[in-house]
Structures are given as structure tokens and as C-alpha cells.
Amino acid sequence: MSVLDILKERGFVQQLTHEDEIAELLAKEKITFYIGFDPTADSLHVGHFLGMMVMAHMQQAGHRPICLIGGGTAMVGDPSGKADMRKMLTIEDIQHNGERFKKQMQRFIDFSDGKALMLNNAEWLLDLNYVEFLRDIGVHFSVNRMLTAECFKQRMDKGLSFLEFNYMLMQGYDFLELNRRCNCIMQMGGDDQWSNILAGADLIRRKESKPAYGLTFTLLTTSDGRKMGKTEKGALWLDAAKTSPYDFYQYWRNIDDADVEKCLALLTFLPMEEVRRLGGLKDKEINIAKQILAYEVTKLIHGPDEADKAKQAAEALFGGAGNLENVPxxxxxxxxxxxxxxxxxxxxxxxxxxxxxxxxxxxxxxxxxxxxxxxxxxxxxxxxxxxxxxxxxxxxxxxxxxxxx
Missing domain, CATH: 3.10.290.10 (RNA-binding S4 domain)
Structure with missing residues (x-):
């Protein structure tokens, strides 16, 4: 089974630019691909974790990931999926957040011996000459076509700033730069990034006269379409100081029954045969599946020791056994x-x-x-x-x- 088959079976894949070509490419060659992460906060959240699971599956199949920290793109802010313009961050905040991202990513991706790269687009974006950039890159972008992109269309009523309008050009340029530097031929991202990914692949084909590919993965939503990963305290962070391992564990322990199988497939490495078995449990037995989900995801994020403590605390509170010392x-x-x-x-x-x-x-x-x-x-x-x-x-x-x- 190829890695594309694995990603499809587990429910990751939403859209592909050239499905047959990508299927053949991933089955026969080892490629370099990238996913971008704009450091708009001082911690990754569970939505980012979905992207890192995709990276991990790809790396296990022998492909090389590039984790691209958006030190340059975060200066502008991605309008995708946002009703209003993002808060402007200082250079110092963006640099600090980027360093925090790096430390967290190293827990999930193997960067040893060049098996993965971690780069920051501030390296090539912040020193660009704007007029040269417009003449070299902007000439390949059609405003009419850009305005049909979903990320821009949903902002037109409230107003889209010219600052944000540049974001697609910058992300497209990232893909071109990584293609030239690292022979990166595929960009992956959440499905809200589809328009940006298409723009980058098209730019490479125009500038370099060679193929480039894109793949989007599903966004983490509940069975009724709500965005998953929100708690009463805000986002479900991967930083233990912002969301404790116990609170993280309890979030997954308490998700809706209808979401259990999907989350087991996307957020754990359990074999799909076991995922389907657990997802098929009914009534009170589904709680067994939720406990396994909560433990497995917490173990991946915080390590087995913290997962054990969170499990013991939950058992102490809800099962009458375990150690209350581990309760928040x-x-x-x-x-x-x-x-x-x-x-x-x-x-x-x-x-x-x-x-x-x-x-x-x-x-x-x-x-x-x-x-x-x-x-x-x-x-x-x-x-x-x-x-x-x-x-x-x-x-x-x-x-x-x-x-x-």
C-alpha cells in the first residue's frame, strides 16, 4: 500500500492537483514536500498537529518533509478562513513564536541526517525588492482569477486589505524558492489553502517549465461541521503550559461518539483494522474507544509519562481508582x-x-x-x-x- 493509499484510507486527503501523477510519483520515487506554519501564536495547536501527522506518514514512507516557518508570511497574515484581518504582530513576537514552533515540531518529525528540513521564509521574503518582485512574480498572477479564490471571495463583503491580497503571491513564491533550493515538488496544507497551493504550483510551471504538485488534507471538524479543538479556555494547544496534559486528555475523552473513529484514524498510528473495530463500539462500550483515543493522542503530544498521569487522574475522578495527585x-x-x-x-x-x-x-x-x-x-x-x-x-x-x- 502506497503512502497516498494510507492517507486516503485514514481520511486525510481532500483535493489533489494531479491525482494519477501524484499516485505514481509517491509510489515510485522519494520526493521532497513542504507544509507551512505561520507563527501567529507562541504554540502550535491541534489543527497544526493534523499537518504533522501527514508529515509523519510521508516521512515513514521515505519522503523528505520541509517544515516551513512563516516568519515572513506572518508579517502579512493569511486571509484564508478568516472573517476579519488578522492582528498585526511585531517582528520580535514572530521570531519568538517561530522558535517555539521549532522546539515542538522536533517531537514529531525526525530531523536527523537530513531526513527533514526546517526553514524560515523570512530568509528570502524580508529582503525582497518590491518592484523587482512585482515584475518577476506578480506578472504571473491574474487579479481576476485571484478574486475567484475562496480565501478572497468570503472577505470581499467586509473588505480585503491590499496587504492581505499579497499573501497568495508570497506563498506562491515560497513554493518556487523551495523548488529551486531543495527540489521541493509538492506543497501540502489544510483544505483552506487550496487556492494558495494551486498558485504556487502554477508559478513553478510558468517560471521553471517543470511540474509541481499540491495536496490538501481535511480540516479537523466534528461530525456536524464545527471546528474541532476549541475549549472553554480557547484553542487546544500542544504546549503543556497553555493546555495541561490532563485537560488535553479530557478533551479527547469527552468528544462526541460520532467523531471517535475519525479522530482515531487521523490522530493516532493505530492500524485501521483496530480503528474500525473501536469506532464500531456502541453505547457504553464506546467509552473504551475514547479512553484509547485520549491516551494515544496525549502520548504523541506529551509523551507516555504524562499520558499515564492524565489517565490515572481521570480514573481517580471518574472511576473511583487512581491517583488524585495527577488531577490539575x-x-x-x-x-x-x-x-x-x-x-x-x-x-x-x-x-x-x-x-x-x-x-x-x-x-x-x-x-x-x-x-x-x-x-x-x-x-x-x-x-x-x-x-x-x-x-x-x-x-x-x-x-x-x-x-x-
Whole structure:
């Protein structure tokens, strides 16, 4: 089975520029391909992880990935999939974020002995002469054709800045530059990048008179079409400091039954026979599949030790066994004993604000252990603690342990 067959079977592939040619190419040759990552935050998120899984499957089949950090393109901002213009970042922020991306990517992709490359498009984009760039590259882009691209069409009503309009040219130039430097002949990306990928492949054919290819993979969405990877705290980050391994584990443990098989196929390396078996479980048994999914994905992102701790914490909370030491824990000063519970929870950032805490109490969503808190002015007393520890629950499954310093 070729790597393209593997990617198709697992549900990655959405669109290809030249399907028959790509199938033959990937089966008979070892190619260099790239995926770009604009460093618009200081951590990768689970949407990026999907791209890295594609890279890992390709690398296992002997192909060479290029992880392209968008230090130059992030200065402009990709309009794809965005209703409004992205926030402008400083050069310092972009450089910092790019370094964070590099460290995280090294956990998933093997960069030893030239098996993969990590490059930054700031190297060739930031020093371009604009007039020369327009004459050399811009002449090959049709404005009429660009305006039919989905990434631009959905922004036309609200307004598309000329700054963002340049993004497609810059990404196309990236592909051309990587083709010249590294013999990179394929770009991959999420399906929202289809128009940009086509532009780059077309530019190489025009400038170099040789073939170039593109492939898009599915975006990570739920069975009803919602974007996956959003939590009450925002994005599902791969950085443990931004999304704890326990919270990461619990996200996958609690996904909808209908999404289990898809996520097992896309986000783990389990054989597809096992994926289909687990995805076919019904009723209470589907929880077994969710536990395996949560463990496997957490292990890939945070390592087996953190996955074990997260699993033990979940078992302690929901199965009556395991170690509570691994439950997300915060400490507070003994001087706050006798204060209002909401003051303590706000100071430890378990709740973002007192007003949010009051709403939580009014909606019946705040618990001490299994006891519902009904008074927003509830006082935290010492007798509530057992072994210096107290379990707080928000909603059905969001637990925190608070301990006295």
C-alpha cells in the first residue's frame, strides 16, 4: 500500500492537483514536500498537529518533509478562513513564536541526517525588492482569477486589505524558492489553502517549465461541521503550559461518539483494522474507544509519562481508582481560609472572574466534590479540606484540586 493509499484510507486527503501523477510519483520515487506554519501564536495547536501527522506518514514512507516557518508570511497574515484581518504582530513576537514552533515540531518529525528540513521564509521574503518582485512574480498572477479564490471571495463583503491580497503571491513564491533550493515538488496544507497551493504550483510551471504538485488534507471538524479543538479556555494547544496534559486528555475523552473513529484514524498510528473495530463500539462500550483515543493522542503530544498521569487522574475522578495527585492542582495561601469561595477560585484562576463565578453558581454548575454550591457568597472553611485537599468541579467533568500552601 502506497503512502497516498494510507492517507486516503485514514481520511486525510481532500483535493489533489494531479491525482494519477501524484499516485505514481509517491509510489515510485522519494520526493521532497513542504507544509507551512505561520507563527501567529507562541504554540502550535491541534489543527497544526493534523499537518504533522501527514508529515509523519510521508516521512515513514521515505519522503523528505520541509517544515516551513512563516516568519515572513506572518508579517502579512493569511486571509484564508478568516472573517476579519488578522492582528498585526511585531517582528520580535514572530521570531519568538517561530522558535517555539521549532522546539515542538522536533517531537514529531525526525530531523536527523537530513531526513527533514526546517526553514524560515523570512530568509528570502524580508529582503525582497518590491518592484523587482512585482515584475518577476506578480506578472504571473491574474487579479481576476485571484478574486475567484475562496480565501478572497468570503472577505470581499467586509473588505480585503491590499496587504492581505499579497499573501497568495508570497506563498506562491515560497513554493518556487523551495523548488529551486531543495527540489521541493509538492506543497501540502489544510483544505483552506487550496487556492494558495494551486498558485504556487502554477508559478513553478510558468517560471521553471517543470511540474509541481499540491495536496490538501481535511480540516479537523466534528461530525456536524464545527471546528474541532476549541475549549472553554480557547484553542487546544500542544504546549503543556497553555493546555495541561490532563485537560488535553479530557478533551479527547469527552468528544462526541460520532467523531471517535475519525479522530482515531487521523490522530493516532493505530492500524485501521483496530480503528474500525473501536469506532464500531456502541453505547457504553464506546467509552473504551475514547479512553484509547485520549491516551494515544496525549502520548504523541506529551509523551507516555504524562499520558499515564492524565489517565490515572481521570480514573481517580471518574472511576473511583487512581491517583488524585495527577488531577490539575493549584495552591493558595492559608490566609485565604475564611474568604469567599469565588474569591479563592478567582485568585487561583480556576474561574476567570467573579461575575463568571456567580453565573456558574446561578446555573448550578459549581460543586465542592459532589455537593452543589448554591450561594455565590459561600465561605471556604478549613473543615471542608481533607488531607489539605479540596476537589472543585465546574459543570459535569471539569475538575480542579485546590490545596493550602
Amino acid at each position: 492542582t493549584v495552591s493558595f495561601s492559608a490566609e485565604m481560609i475564611g474568604s469567599k469561595l469565588l474569591d479563592v477560585l478567582t485568585s487561583t484562576k480556576i474561574i476567570p472572574s467573579k461575575s463568571e463565578g456567580r453565573r456558574l453558581v446561578q446555573q448550578g454548575g459549581l460543586y465542592i466534590g459532589d455537593a452543589k454550591v448554591s450561594d455565590p457568597d459561600f465561605i471556604l472553611s478549613a473543615d471542608l479540606f481533607e488531607n489539605n485537599s479540596l476537589l472543585i468541579r465546574k459543570g459535569k467533568k471539569n475538575y480542579h484540586r485546590i490545596i493550602i500552601e
